[in-house]
Amino acid sequence: MLLASPACSSQLAASGLALLLALAAFGIFAARRPLGGRLVYAACMLLCSGLAGVALSALLAPHARLEPIEIPLGLPLGRTLLGFDPLSAAFAVIINVATAIVSGYAIGYGAHAREPLRVVPFYPAFIAGMNLVLLAQDAFSFLIGWEFMSLASWALVVSEHGSAENRRAALVYLIMATGGALTLLLAFGLLAGPEGGYAFEAIRRSSAPGVGAIVLVLALVGAGSKAGLVPLHAWLPLAHPAAPSHVSALMSGVMTKVAVYGFVRLVFDLAGPPSWWWSVPVLVIAGITALLGVLYALMEHDLKRLLAYHTVENIGIIFIGLGLALAFEATGLRVAAALALTAAIFHVFNHSLFKSLLFMGSGAVLNATGERDMEHLGGLIHRMPVTALAFLAGCIAISALPPFNGFVSEWLTFQAILVSPQLPQWVPRLLVPAIGATLACSAALAAACFVKAFGMTFLGRPRCAAATTARETDYWSRSAMLTLAALCLLAGILPGLVIDALDPLTQMLVGAQLAPQAAQPWLRIVPIDPARSAYNGALVFVLILIAAAATAFAVRRFASHALRRSPAWDCGFPDASPATQYTAGSFAQPIRRVFGSVVFRAREHVEMPKPGETSAAKFRVDLHDTIWEALYLPVIRGVNATADRLNQLQFLTIRTYLSLVFAALVLLLVVVGAWR
Amino acid sequence: MMLAWLTQLAQTALVLALAPLLSGVTRKIRARLLRRQGPSIVQPYRDLLKLIRKETVIAENASWLFRAAPYVVFATTWVAAALVPTFATGLTLSASADLIVIVALLGTARFLLALAGLDVGTSFGGIGSSREMMFASLAEPAMLMSVFTLSLFAGSTELSSISAYMLGPNAGLSISLALALVALVIVSLGENARIPVDNPATHLELTMVHEAMILEYSGRHLAVIELAASLKLLLYLSLIACVFIPWGTTLAGDGALAYAIGLGAYAAKLAALAFFLVLFETAIAKMRVFRVPEFLGVALMLGLLGTIMLFVSRVRG
Numbered sequence: 001m002l003l004a005s006p007a008c009s010s011q012l013a014a015s016g017l018a019l020l021l022a023l024a025a026f027g028i029f030a031a032r033r034p035l036g037g038r039l040v041y042a043a044c045m046l047l048c049s050g051l052a053g054v055a056l057s058a059l060l061a062p063h064a065r066l067e068p069i070e071i072p073l074g075l076p077l078g079r080t081l082l083g084f085d086p087l088s089a090a091f092a093v094i095i096n097v098a099t100a101i102v103s104g105y106a107i108g109y110g111a112h113a114r115e116p117l118r119v120v121p122f123y124p125a126f127i128a129g130m131n132l133v134l135l136a137q138d139a140f141s142f143l144i145g146w147e148f149m150s151l152a153s154w155a156l157v158v159s160e161h162g163s164a165e166n167r168r169a170a171l172v173y174l175i176m177a178t179g180g181a182l183t184l185l186l187a188f189g190l191l192a193g194p195e196g197g198y199a200f201e202a203i204r205r206s207s208a209p210g211v212g213a214i215v216l217v218l219a220l221v222g223a224g225s226k227a228g229l230v231p232l233h234a235w236l237p238l239a240h241p242a243a244p245s246h247v248s249a250l251m252s253g254v255m256t257k258v259a260v261y262g263f264v265r266l267v268f269d270l271a272g273p274p275s276w277w278w279s280v281p282v283l284v285i286a287g288i289t290a291l292l293g294v295l296y297a298l299m300e301h302d303l304k305r306l307l308a309y310h311t312v313e314n315i316g317i318i319f320i321g322l323g324l325a326l327a328f329e330a331t332g333l334r335v336a337a338a339l340a341l342t343a344a345i346f347h348v349f350n351h352s353l354f355k356s357l358l359f360m361g362s363g364a365v366l367n368a369t370g371e372r373d374m375e376h377l378g379g380l381i382h383r384m385p386v387t388a389l390a391f392l393a394g395c396i397a398i399s400a401l402p403p404f405n406g407f408v409s410e411w412l413t414f415q416a417i418l419v420s421p422q423l424p425q426w427v428p429r430l431l432v433p434a435i436g437a438t439l440a441c442s443a444a445l446a447a448a449c450f451v452k453a454f455g456m457t458f459l460g461r462p463r464c465a466a467a468t469t470a471r472e473t474d475y476w477s478r479s480a481m482l483t484l485a486a487l488c489l490l491a492g493i494l495p496g497l498v499i500d501a502l503d504p505l506t507q508m509l510v511g512a513q514l515a516p517q518a519a520q521p522w523l524r525i526v527p528i529d530p531a532r533s534a535y536n537g538a539l540v541f542v543l544i545l546i547a548a549a550a551t552a553f554a555v556r557r558f559a560s561h562a563l564r565r566s567p568a569w570d571c572g573f574p575d576a577s578p579a580t581q582y583t584a585g586s587f588a589q590p591i592r593r594v595f596g597s598v599v600f601r602a603r604e605h606v607e608m609p610k611p612g613e614t615s616a617a618k619f620r621v622d623l624h625d626t627i628w629e630a631l632y633l634p635v636i637r638g639v640n641a642t643a644d645r646l647n648q649l650q651f652l653t654i655r656t657y658l659s660l661v662f663a664a665l666v667l668l669l670v671v672v673g674a675w676r
Numbered sequence: 677m678m679l680a681w682l683t684q685l686a687q688t689a690l691v692l693a694l695a696p697l698l699s700g701v702t703r704k705i706r707a708r709l710l711r712r713q714g715p716s717i718v719q720p721y722r723d724l725l726k727l728i729r730k731e732t733v734i735a736e737n738a739s740w741l742f743r744a745a746p747y748v749v750f751a752t753t754w755v756a757a758a759l760v761p762t763f764a765t766g767l768t769l770s771a772s773a774d775l776i777v778i779v780a781l782l783g784t785a786r787f788l789l790a791l792a793g794l795d796v797g798t799s800f801g802g803i804g805s806s807r808e809m810m811f812a813s814l815a816e817p818a819m820l821m822s823v824f825t826l827s828l829f830a831g832s833t834e835l836s837s838i839s840a841y842m843l844g845p846n847a848g849l850s851i852s853l854a855l856a857l858v859a860l861v862i863v864s865l866g867e868n869a870r871i872p873v874d875n876p877a878t879h880l881e882l883t884m885v886h887e888a889m890i891l892e893y894s895g896r897h898l899a900v901i902e903l904a905a906s907l908k909l910l911l912y913l914s915l916i917a918c919v920f921i922p923w924g925t926t927l928a929g930d931g932a933l934a935y936a937i938g939l940g941a942y943a944a945k946l947a948a949l950a951f952f953l954v955l956f957e958t959a960i961a962k963m964r965v966f967r968v969p970e971f972l973g974v975a976l977m978l979g980l981l982g983t984i985m986l987f988v989s990r991v992r993g
Contacts, residue, residue, distance in 0.1 A: 378797065379737065379797070381739040381740075381741060381795075382737070382739060385740075388741075392741070392791075396784065396787065399783075399787060400780065400783075401780055401783050401784040401787055402777060402780050402781055402784060407780055411776055411777070411780075414776055414820075414824075415833070417824070418824065418827055418828065418833065420987070421828060421986065421987050426988075429987045429988060430984060430987070430988065432987065433821075433824070433980060433983040433984045433987050434980065434984070436820075436821070436824060436983065437817055437820075437821055437976065437979075437980045437983075440816065440817035440820040440821065441813065441814075441817040441976075443816070443817075444783070444812055444813040444814070444815075444816035444817055445813045447783060447786070447787050447809065447812065447813075447816075448809035448810065448812065448813050450787075451787060451790045451791055451794070451805060451809050452809075454791060455790070455791055455794035455795075455805065456794075459739065459741065459791060459794045459795045459797065460794055460795065460796070460797030460802075461737060461797035522772065524771070524772050530771065531831075531832055531834075531837060532831065532832050532833070532834075533774050533776075533827075533832060533833040533834060534771055534772060534774065534834070535772065535773060535774065535777060536771075536772030536773060539769070539772045539773070540755065540772070540773055540777065540781070543755045543758075543769070544748070544751045544752055544755055545751075547750070547751035547752075547754045547755055548747045548748055548750070548751035551747050551750050551751060551754075551900060552747050555728065555747075555896050555899075555900065558728060559728035559729070559895075559896040559899070560728065560729050560730060560731060560732070560895065560896065562730075562731035562732065562895075563731070563732045563733075563734065563895075564731055564732070564733045564734075565733075565734060565735070565736050565738075566733050566734075566735070566736065567735065567736060568735035568736070568737070568796045568797070568798050568892060569733075569735070569798075569891065569892055569894075570796075570798040570799065570800055570801075570891070570892075571800055571891065574798065575799075578797065580798075580799055581797045581798065581799065581802060582794065582799060582801070582802020582803065582805070582806060586802065586806065587794075587802060587805070587806045587809075588806075589806070590806055590807055590810035590965070590966075590969075591809075591810050591813060593966060594810060594813075594814075594966075594969040
């Protein structure tokens, strides 16, 4: 597209990376002035658009393999190789498109940062880290990029360090990120084997037998914790909302995709041919993740945390696709594997669009009202019509409703589920329908969740003073949100373009690709066979438009035009107080009763005053974060207890220390002696 | 090709024209079963006419979403209804939108209607939206599970193909199909606000879900929503008819006589299904709201069971 020769795309991408790093350094000086911050964000936007273009040209290049370039920098043990292959190019397009638009939003939104110096320099560094992960063609650069990404985003999470909640979030994030990186380090170490060929090319050639399964587990832990797979998701709803909203958009919408990339790279590309049972843990974890993620989101009243929890659900959906692809690939059903993989990566793309959009919308709301709690918002559709429209588009898209893009990837996942009776093994055959039901259930719950999110924030009557005086957000933010909303719709009505663009990726990873969708008449998509299933997003969209327009015309032509505004009817008992409206808590109450009594051990307590007393009645709901209590609290307690014990070591006399050192030495010598 | 488009157009118009009649017929049967005279079967048409002639009153703080929602809800429901074969299979649009799309289109309509219920900020709108979404969180997966069963059975998710398959020689009795039918019937009751789940005739606040959601609507907006609701009922009955009682449906390439038979058969099927629907409704009491999830959960489990049985029993290349 932009470039004739794909060989130079690696050079261009590497120089883009260098420019981003330079921009981070420049940010230290620029952040002191408001204009400087804007300049940095604008430069990020341009650089990311450029990187997206370069990656797209690399993805669509006819050559299957692109030569990486070697950078003379790096560690003595290995060479630093940077470059694109179809997998990293596809992810680079996805990530840089969303990042470019989020940076455009940040031009307007970033001006509200209280301490820009804590945000502006780290923002390009964060983007550079993510791009380095994608560009890396050897394990060292990959891990350096991964850590860079983690640390830069950690710095952004802790940028509003005033509140104890944010500091705690940052701590939890740091611990989880460290643990995740450690497992990835182990995974690469195992893959490289004793010879230590750390370039991906060398790893692919040397596939050591028996390592694959361990790598799968390590990748599930390492990449999964970054992506937010249950039960390693705990940091995500803490850290994502703590950052400024444009960074939240990047962390939730984009960084989780880098984690998915890490998983795909390790398991599909490097770990060698999969066994069928690999799909079982992936599918089980993914199903649980999807369902629990959306249930957590439904129970949440903080808009940004709701969105963060919902990311967990979407990661589950993505991993369902990946798990199916593993099962198919292991059994040699290559086209089906390509279908499942396409569905997963399409959802990666979709989620990067709508989750960024929704976080940007929540940032606009936060900025206009100072509120993240939906119980205090309401009626913003009147005050912020453009934000409301864009947010609504995001809500419909994320709820997997046609004609938007979320539906297409979910539809493809369903189609992949429907070809899985071809699997010869019994375990996946019994498992896959249950996963399908879980997926369907979480899609329906997602719709409920986003009726709540949109309804409580933008509809109804304002529940606090700030919401009555809110003002529409700035030009840059509005344009960015509308762009993403338009992209969500476009990807929904022209899904064939996305599917075709992913062909090199599926060809590289599973050795097959779907039939070219561009050849289909009328812009429809056909995953496998037109007699089996087809979907035409454009036609459905046009039909809805025609039907709505025809109805509106008929009504205009034949119906009475009289329209009167009057107080709400409400069965004859309207109440002026906004407190009589349904709240986020009451909206979720039926679902909490149905699903929450098991998952969250939800209990409702009503304390009625005795007759004659004038005290207020009280209603209290107890919710338990079962996973946190069952998995994390024991660990935290254990660490604290150990730390307390070890604390005593700091108050010993010099003689005791000397004897301890001596004892340790003797012990080590004995161990070494026994080893030999 | 031309004929297929004509059939498609005819069905699209037919569902719209028939939908109020179906509501009228169900009300009439219900009234007769309750030994009442009941209104004429064309009463819903008169109601619609009356509504569109009336002044529309909307709440002071209603937003553009409140005013736009009825049209989008109606449009998506209509498109979904046009995708279900009524008297003839081989619909042109079937090749561009399958059964999963139909379910999702109804989901879009529900999503917007639930938002419209929240728009004015009244407690009734909220209660309706909240409960509707809770029901949907079980009904939609149950529906999808029945869809899975049918698709696995017929090897296609396209409704025209499924319907044609059911007419063909390969279809036979199967436990999975029976389970899917039961699940689908339960979902239809829930989604159309029929009696054990909701009461379409009531305006008693605490028993209503769908009616509470649209409480603030009046005049032409209400007319459009009512029409969409009757279209949805027609859609579900047509769906059950074309899959489980496919006999008489015109196949692509049949002669003119076949179309006449198809139309007659379709009318007979609808009447029979409406009769059984009302018979069931009059024989059963409305459930408490928190019994409904169990009822719909049964549908979900039956649908899942049907799908799993097919997954286990099918060994296909």
